Amino acid sequence: MEPSLTRPTRWRPSLPWSLMFLLLCPVTVVGAQDLRQPTPQTHVLADVRIVPAPGEVIDSGHVVMRDGVIQAVGSDIDIPADARIHRFERADGDAPVTVYPGxxxxxxxxxxxxxxxxxxxxxxxxxxxxxxxxxxxxxxxxxxxxxxxxxxxxxxxxxxxxxxxxxxxxxxxxxxxxxxxxxxxxxxxxxxxxxxxxxxxxxxxxxxxxxxxxxxxxxxxxxxxxxxxxxxxxxxxxxxxxxxxxxxxxxxxxxxxxxxxxxxxxxxxxxxxxxxxxxxxxxxxxxxxxxxxxxxxxxxxxxxxxxxxxxxxxxxxxxxxVEDENDRNxxxxxxxxxxxxxxxxxxxxxxxxxxxxxxxxxxxxxxxxxxxxxxxxxxxxxxxxxxxxxxxxxxxxxxxxxxGRIAPGMMANLLVVEGELITEEPIISDVWIDGQRFELASIEPPSVDPVGTWALTLGMGAMGDVEAQLVLTGTPTDLGGTLTVMGNESPLNDARVSDDQVTARLDSARFGGSGTITLKLTISGDSARGNGTGPFGEFTLRGQRRVAAASPQMTAAQTRSTQEAQ
Amino acid sequence: MRYLLSSLLLSSTLAVAQTETWTPDIEAWNSQKPPQPDAVVFRNATVWSATDKGILDNTDVLIRRGEIAAVGPDLSAPSDALEIDGSGHHLTPGIVDNHSHAAILGGVNEASRISTADVRIRDVIDSESINIYRQLAGGVTTINLLHGSANAIGGQMATIKLRWGAPPDELVFDEARPGIKFALGENPKQSNWRPAEPRYPQTRPGVAQVIREKFQQAADYQADLDDAPTGRAARTQVPPRPNHEMDAIARILNGELDVHSHAYRADEILALMRTAESFGFRIRTIQHVLEGYKIASQMAKHGVGGSTFIDWWNFKAEATDAIGYNPAIMHQAGVLTALHSDNPELARRMNLDAAKAVRYGGVDPHEALKMITAYSADQIGAGHAIGRITEGHDADVVLWDGHPLSAFSKVQQTWVDGRRYFDRQADQRMQQAIAEERQALIARALDEGGSSSDEAQASEEATPGHQHTFNFARHLTGYRPSELDHDEYCVFHAN
Missing domain, CATH: 3.20.20.140 (Metal-dependent hydrolases)
Structure with missing residues (x-):
C-alpha cells in the first residue's frame, strides 16, 4: 500500500492512537522521499506457466504486479529493478507451476x-x-x-x-x-x-x-x-x-x-x-x-x-x-x-x-x-x-x-497452482489478492506450546523498533490472547499453531489503521522469531517468553525453563 | 461403461415419441408429450355423450387434431386414421373435478388475512405432482385448483388440464372462466384452529359483514379508478395506487371473476346469495353445500350451482345435516349439480361417487355421469369446450373396459386434446422401464461405493420441515419432499 499522503483524513487523529500512528506511519509526517518502505509492493512471479484467460496459455513467462495491479505479463518482459522475485522450485517430472486468474x-x-x-x-x-x-x-x-x-x-x-x-x-x-x-x-x-x-x-x-x-x-x-x-x-x-x-x-x-x-x-x-x-x-x-x-x-x-x-x-x-438391499429408501x-x-x-x-x-x-x-x-x-x-x-x-x-483475466491493468488477483487447476485435487499453493500473497500451506499438528506472555520487538526497518506484549492463552489447539502496543490492548481474532509456527491475526483499528495485522512466529523454547504484516507495511518480530501460563499440556521441561527465565 | 450407461439413460429421455411406443415417465419433466394423430376413430363403443343424445350404443367417435369431429354410427374416417376398437368398451367424456387441491405447491391456504383475493393459485401450480398422472389413470382430464377455505375471501383459482409432462403455463386451461374461492362457516371464523392471536371475525355474521364491507371497498376503489384521467392528463395527475386485492374483488363485482364459495349451512348460503344480489351479481357455485337440499329452490332461483360430496358426513359440527340424497334433490329442483373430490385420492375414483348418486335418490345413470363431466364443466364456465362428447368439443375422452359407474371397471385409455396421456399398456411399459433403470442406477451407486453414509440420507430428506411432514404424511407415497414441505393443508385441507 502506498503511503497515504493524499488522504490523511483516513486516519483518526485522536490520542492515544495517533501516537501509534506516528510511530508506524512516520512517512506521512517525515516525507516519503526520506524513507523506504521495508517491503517492496512490486512482485514478480517468474518463469511460470501462465493461463492469462480461458483458452490461452503462455508456456513460460513472468507476471509483474505493482501496488496491487498487474503491470505486465508475458514471456518477453523485463523484471523491474525494485521487484521482489518469486520463483517456484520444481523437481524434474513435476507438473509446471501455473498461474491462473483468481x-x-x-x-x-x-x-x-x-x-x-x-x-x-x-x-x-x-x-x-x-x-x-x-x-x-x-x-x-x-x-x-x-x-x-x-x-x-x-x-x-x-x-x-x-x-x-x-x-x-x-x-x-x-x-x-x-x-x-x-x-x-x-x-x-x-x-x-x-x-x-x-x-x-x-x-x-x-x-x-x-x-x-x-x-x-x-x-x-x-x-x-x-x-x-x-x-x-x-x-x-x-x-x-x-x-x-x-x-x-x-x-x-x-x-x-x-x-x-x-x-x-x-x-x-x-x-x-x-x-x-x-x-x-x-x-x-x-x-x-x-x-x-x-x-x-x-x-x-x-x-x-x-x-x-x-x-x-x-x-x-x-x-x-443403496448398500442394504432391504432398506433402499x-x-x-x-x-x-x-x-x-x-x-x-x-x-x-x-x-x-x-x-x-x-x-x-x-x-x-x-x-x-x-x-x-x-x-x-x-x-x-x-x-x-x-x-x-x-x-x-x-x-x-x-x-x-x-x-477475470491476467492482463496489464487488471487487479492482481491470481492463483499459483502446482499443475492444473481444474482437477480432482488441485494444489493451490498461493492466492494473490490485490497483489498481496496468501500462502495456503497446510496446517500441521502443533509441536510446541506457545501459551504464555511474550515480550516482542517489532522491527520497523528505518522507522526503528516498537515494543509489544503478546499474551497467548488456552491450549495449542485452541488459542486466544491479546496484543498490547504502547498501552493499547487488542484481542486476537484468530491464533493457531502449525508445527512450530504461530499465526495470529487481529484488527488493527485499535492502533489507528484499517485492516488486519498478521503475526507469524517460529517458536523455539522460549524464543520466537518471525515477521508480520499490517496496513502499515511489513515488519520483523523477535522476542522471549516472560511468563508461562499454567497449561495441562505443557511438558515439565518447558515449565522448568519458564521458571528459570523468571 | 460409464458413458454407455449415461447415454443409455439420455436416449430414453430424448426418445422421439411414437404413437405405438410412446411411454410416459414417472417424473413429469422427463415425460414426453404424447403425439397428436391427425385423425383418431373409436369404433363401436358405448358412448356416454353427456348431451341430450344420451348413451349411444355401437357408436363411432372421430377425432381430428385434438377436437371431436363427429359422433355417430359407421363414420367414415381418413385412411391414415388411428383406429381404436371400442367394442365391449364404454367411452365417456373426461372427468372434470371442479374442487381440487391436488397440484398446488407451497401451501393450499394463505391462512393469514381474512381476505387474500390478491393471491393466485396460478403462481403455484405443481406440474410435477404425481397426482396428475394418477388422476389420468382414474379418467380425470381437467381439475379446478382452488385456494383453501381459511378465509372469507380466498385466493384466485386456476383450472388445469392434466397434460402430464407439460410445465405449469401449458397446463392452464383458458377456456374455463376465472374464479375466486370464498368460504363461510367454521373455517374462516377459525372455529377449529385455536390460533394464538384470534383474527376478526370469529362469528358467522362477522364473516358475512366482512364480505359485504370488502365489496363496498372494492366498489369505491373501482370508482376511483374510473374517475382517474387517462391519456395526456394522466401525466400530471397522481393516479390511484393499484391494490391487487381490491382489483380482484372489483372484478367480481364487474362479473369477470366468478365466486365459488365453500359453505355447508343453509342460512349462510342464503345470506351470501342476498349479499351478491344486493351488489348486482350472482354466486357461481357453492362448494360442499351439504345443506343444499334444504334451500334447493332458492339456489335454483339465484342460479347458483351446487358442487358437493355424495357421502361425506359429520366430519365437523356444520356437516351433521349432510344426506346422501343431497345431489339428487338439488338436481331435481333445477340446481346445476356436480360432484367434486376435494381430495387427490378420491379424485381417482370419481365414477364411484357418481354411481352413489344413482343409489341415493335414483338419479338416472347418464345424469349421474354428467355430475362429474358436463355439469362440473358448466360450473366453471367450460361446458362449451369440455365435459361432453359432441362435435367441436376438445377430444378429452376416457375409454373404460366396462360400465363407467361400476366398481369393477377400469380406465384403459385417457385422452386429452386428442393425445393419449394414459394408456394401460404404456403404463406397463413404463413400470418395466423404470424398474430396469432403477436397477442400473443402484448398480452404479454400489459401484461408486454408495455407502451407508448418513450424509447421503441427509441430502435427500433431512431438513426439519421435511422430517415433520414425512411423519405426518407417512401414509402417502410418491410425493416429492417439496410437495409435503409446508402446512398440513396439503394433506388435510380443512374441507
Missing part, C-alpha cells in the same frame, strides 16, 4: 438477518412496510464474514458477490475482493444488484404464510414501486394536488426494474425458476436466477428466455445409500438426479444460456473445483469451465477491465 464467486450469501440489539425479535420495519420487504437494505462492514473468507480463498476465489440473506426483497449486495482488511479494504462495488426470493414466510399465521402469498406480496410491492415513481413524477409536474403517500425504501427497486442493476432471484427448484421467469416481465430488467442444479430438467422452458443469466451451483448430490427421482447432476453445467453450456458457476449451497466451497473437474469429465469444455468462473462473472459484474 476465480469469481457470483453468489455468496452472508447472514444479514436483522436483529434488534440483544433481543431475538427482528426490529420493527418502517410504518406501512412489510418486514420481509427490504429493498433498501445494504451490506455493512459488520456483516463481513471474516471466518468464511479463508475457505473461499482456499477454493480459489479472489472476488465474490456477497448477497444478503434475509427477506423476499433483500436489498443490494456488494462486489468485493477477498483479501484482508474487511469490507472497507476490499469492496469494489458497494451497491450491486437487488436480491429477491419467494422462499420466505412469516410465522404465526401472518401474511404471507404460503408460497402464493409470498408471490402476491412481491407482486404488490413491485406494483407499488412503479406507482410511486409515476405518482411522484406527476406530483412534481403538478404540485397543486394531494401529495402521494411515500413508501420508504421502495425507490431502491427502481434501478432493478429499469435495468440499472441486476435483479438477482434466488430459485428453490425448477418450478421456482419457471415462476420467476414468468413473474419478471419488466422490459428493462436484467434478471439473473440463482439456480439449484436441476436446470437440465426443464431446459426448453429456460431457453425461451435467452437473455436471463443463470448462476448454477455445483453442489452435486452424494452417492445415495431412495426414490428413482433422487437416483436419477444423483446420476445426472454433474451433466448439468455441460448441458447449460450447450444450451448457450449465459451461465456462471457458484459454490452457493455447498456450505463449504471445499469441493468446488473437484466438482468442476467432474463436470469437465462429463463433457464440459475445460476452457468454458474456466470462463464460467472467471470471464463470465467478470462480464456480468461489469468488471471485464479489472478481473
Amino acid at each position: 476465480l469469481i464467486e457470483p453468489h455468496w450469501v452472508i447472514d444479514t438477518e436483522p436483529t434488534d440489539g440483544g433481543s431475538d425479535e427482528p426490529p420493527e420495519p418502517p410504518a406501512g412496510r412489510h418486514p420481509l420487504i427490504r429493498p433498501d437494505a445494504r451490506i455493512a462492514a459488520a456483516h463481513w464474514p471474516e471466518d468464511r473468507i479463508d475457505a473461499l480463498r482456499r477454493a480459489g476465489f479472489t472476488t465474490a458477490v456477497l448477497a444478503p440473506s434475509h427477506g423476499l426483497l433483500r436489498g443490494s449486495g456488494v462486489v468485493t475482493n477477498l483479501g484482508e482488511g474487511g469490507l472497507s479494504g476490499n469492496v469494489i462495488d458497494p451497491r450491486f444488484g437487488q436480491f429477491a426470493s419467494f422462499d420466505e414466510r412469516m410465522g404465526r399465521r401472518q401474511f404471507p404464510s404460503s408460497l402464493m402469498g409470498a408471490v402476491a406480496l412481491v407482486r404488490q410491492t413491485f406494483s407499488d414501486a412503479q406507482w410511486q415513481s409515476q405518482a411522484r413524477a406527476a406530483w412534481a409536474l403538478n404540485p397543486a394536488q394531494p401529495r402521494p403517500e411515500w413508501f420508504e425504501g421502495l425507490d431502491a427497486l427502481d434501478s432493478a426494474i429499469n435495468g440499472g442493476t441486476p435483479l438477482v432471484f434466488d430459485s428453490e427448484d425448477v418450478l421456482d425458476t419457471l415462476r420467476i421467469l414468468e413473474f419478471v416481465q419488466f422490459d428493462e430488467a436484467r434478471l439473473a436466477i440463482v439456480g439449484h442444479g436441476h436446470e437440465y430438467q426443464r431446459l426448453s422452458e429456460l431457453e425461451r428466455h435467452d437473455d436471463v443469466v443463470h448462476i448454477v451451483p455445483l453442489d452435486f448430490p452424494t452417492t445415495p445409500d 431412495v426414490s428413482l427421482a433422487a437416483l436419477r438426479h444423483w446420476h445426472r447432476a454433474p451433466d448439468n453445467p455441460h448441458i447449460m453450456h450447450q444450451s448457450g444460456l449465459p451461465t456462471m458457476l457458484s459454490s452457493h449451497g455447498m456450505g463449504q466451497p471445499t469441493d468446488f473445483l473437484k466438482n468442476l473437474a467432474k463436470a469437465v469429465e462429463r463433457g464440459l469444455d475445460p476452457d468454458a469451465a474456466l470462463a464460467m468462473v472467471t470471464t463470465e462473472p467478470a462480464d456480468w459484474l461489469a468488471l471485464s477491465d479489472r478481473a
Whole structure:
C-alpha cells in the first residue's frame, strides 16, 4: 500500500492512537522521499506457466504486479529493478507451476438477518412496510464474514458477490475482493444488484404464510414501486394536488426494474425458476436466477428466455445409500438426479444460456473445483469451465477491465497452482489478492506450546523498533490472547499453531489503521522469531517468553525453563 | 461403461415419441408429450355423450387434431386414421373435478388475512405432482385448483388440464372462466384452529359483514379508478395506487371473476346469495353445500350451482345435516349439480361417487355421469369446450373396459386434446422401464461405493420441515419432499 499522503483524513487523529500512528506511519509526517518502505509492493512471479484467460496459455513467462495491479505479463518482459522475485522450485517430472486468474464467486450469501440489539425479535420495519420487504437494505462492514473468507480463498476465489440473506426483497449486495482488511479494504462495488426470493414466510399465521402469498406480496410491492415513481413524477409536474403517500425504501427497486442493476432471484427448484421467469416481465430488467442444479430438467422452458443469466451451483448430490438391499429408501427421482447432476453445467453450456458457476449451497466451497473437474469429465469444455468462473462473472459484474483475466491493468488477483487447476485435487499453493500473497500451506499438528506472555520487538526497518506484549492463552489447539502496543490492548481474532509456527491475526483499528495485522512466529523454547504484516507495511518480530501460563499440556521441561527465565 | 450407461439413460429421455411406443415417465419433466394423430376413430363403443343424445350404443367417435369431429354410427374416417376398437368398451367424456387441491405447491391456504383475493393459485401450480398422472389413470382430464377455505375471501383459482409432462403455463386451461374461492362457516371464523392471536371475525355474521364491507371497498376503489384521467392528463395527475386485492374483488363485482364459495349451512348460503344480489351479481357455485337440499329452490332461483360430496358426513359440527340424497334433490329442483373430490385420492375414483348418486335418490345413470363431466364443466364456465362428447368439443375422452359407474371397471385409455396421456399398456411399459433403470442406477451407486453414509440420507430428506411432514404424511407415497414441505393443508385441507 502506498503511503497515504493524499488522504490523511483516513486516519483518526485522536490520542492515544495517533501516537501509534506516528510511530508506524512516520512517512506521512517525515516525507516519503526520506524513507523506504521495508517491503517492496512490486512482485514478480517468474518463469511460470501462465493461463492469462480461458483458452490461452503462455508456456513460460513472468507476471509483474505493482501496488496491487498487474503491470505486465508475458514471456518477453523485463523484471523491474525494485521487484521482489518469486520463483517456484520444481523437481524434474513435476507438473509446471501455473498461474491462473483468481476465480469469481457470483453468489455468496452472508447472514444479514436483522436483529434488534440483544433481543431475538427482528426490529420493527418502517410504518406501512412489510418486514420481509427490504429493498433498501445494504451490506455493512459488520456483516463481513471474516471466518468464511479463508475457505473461499482456499477454493480459489479472489472476488465474490456477497448477497444478503434475509427477506423476499433483500436489498443490494456488494462486489468485493477477498483479501484482508474487511469490507472497507476490499469492496469494489458497494451497491450491486437487488436480491429477491419467494422462499420466505412469516410465522404465526401472518401474511404471507404460503408460497402464493409470498408471490402476491412481491407482486404488490413491485406494483407499488412503479406507482410511486409515476405518482411522484406527476406530483412534481403538478404540485397543486394531494401529495402521494411515500413508501420508504421502495425507490431502491427502481434501478432493478429499469435495468440499472441486476435483479438477482434466488430459485428453490425448477418450478421456482419457471415462476420467476414468468413473474419478471419488466422490459428493462436484467434478471439473473440463482439456480439449484436441476436446470437440465426443464431446459426448453429456460431457453425461451435467452437473455436471463443463470448462476448454477455445483453442489452435486452424494452417492445415495443403496448398500442394504432391504432398506433402499431412495426414490428413482433422487437416483436419477444423483446420476445426472454433474451433466448439468455441460448441458447449460450447450444450451448457450449465459451461465456462471457458484459454490452457493455447498456450505463449504471445499469441493468446488473437484466438482468442476467432474463436470469437465462429463463433457464440459475445460476452457468454458474456466470462463464460467472467471470471464463470465467478470462480464456480468461489469468488471471485464479489472478481473477475470491476467492482463496489464487488471487487479492482481491470481492463483499459483502446482499443475492444473481444474482437477480432482488441485494444489493451490498461493492466492494473490490485490497483489498481496496468501500462502495456503497446510496446517500441521502443533509441536510446541506457545501459551504464555511474550515480550516482542517489532522491527520497523528505518522507522526503528516498537515494543509489544503478546499474551497467548488456552491450549495449542485452541488459542486466544491479546496484543498490547504502547498501552493499547487488542484481542486476537484468530491464533493457531502449525508445527512450530504461530499465526495470529487481529484488527488493527485499535492502533489507528484499517485492516488486519498478521503475526507469524517460529517458536523455539522460549524464543520466537518471525515477521508480520499490517496496513502499515511489513515488519520483523523477535522476542522471549516472560511468563508461562499454567497449561495441562505443557511438558515439565518447558515449565522448568519458564521458571528459570523468571 | 460409464458413458454407455449415461447415454443409455439420455436416449430414453430424448426418445422421439411414437404413437405405438410412446411411454410416459414417472417424473413429469422427463415425460414426453404424447403425439397428436391427425385423425383418431373409436369404433363401436358405448358412448356416454353427456348431451341430450344420451348413451349411444355401437357408436363411432372421430377425432381430428385434438377436437371431436363427429359422433355417430359407421363414420367414415381418413385412411391414415388411428383406429381404436371400442367394442365391449364404454367411452365417456373426461372427468372434470371442479374442487381440487391436488397440484398446488407451497401451501393450499394463505391462512393469514381474512381476505387474500390478491393471491393466485396460478403462481403455484405443481406440474410435477404425481397426482396428475394418477388422476389420468382414474379418467380425470381437467381439475379446478382452488385456494383453501381459511378465509372469507380466498385466493384466485386456476383450472388445469392434466397434460402430464407439460410445465405449469401449458397446463392452464383458458377456456374455463376465472374464479375466486370464498368460504363461510367454521373455517374462516377459525372455529377449529385455536390460533394464538384470534383474527376478526370469529362469528358467522362477522364473516358475512366482512364480505359485504370488502365489496363496498372494492366498489369505491373501482370508482376511483374510473374517475382517474387517462391519456395526456394522466401525466400530471397522481393516479390511484393499484391494490391487487381490491382489483380482484372489483372484478367480481364487474362479473369477470366468478365466486365459488365453500359453505355447508343453509342460512349462510342464503345470506351470501342476498349479499351478491344486493351488489348486482350472482354466486357461481357453492362448494360442499351439504345443506343444499334444504334451500334447493332458492339456489335454483339465484342460479347458483351446487358442487358437493355424495357421502361425506359429520366430519365437523356444520356437516351433521349432510344426506346422501343431497345431489339428487338439488338436481331435481333445477340446481346445476356436480360432484367434486376435494381430495387427490378420491379424485381417482370419481365414477364411484357418481354411481352413489344413482343409489341415493335414483338419479338416472347418464345424469349421474354428467355430475362429474358436463355439469362440473358448466360450473366453471367450460361446458362449451369440455365435459361432453359432441362435435367441436376438445377430444378429452376416457375409454373404460366396462360400465363407467361400476366398481369393477377400469380406465384403459385417457385422452386429452386428442393425445393419449394414459394408456394401460404404456403404463406397463413404463413400470418395466423404470424398474430396469432403477436397477442400473443402484448398480452404479454400489459401484461408486454408495455407502451407508448418513450424509447421503441427509441430502435427500433431512431438513426439519421435511422430517415433520414425512411423519405426518407417512401414509402417502410418491410425493416429492417439496410437495409435503409446508402446512398440513396439503394433506388435510380443512374441507
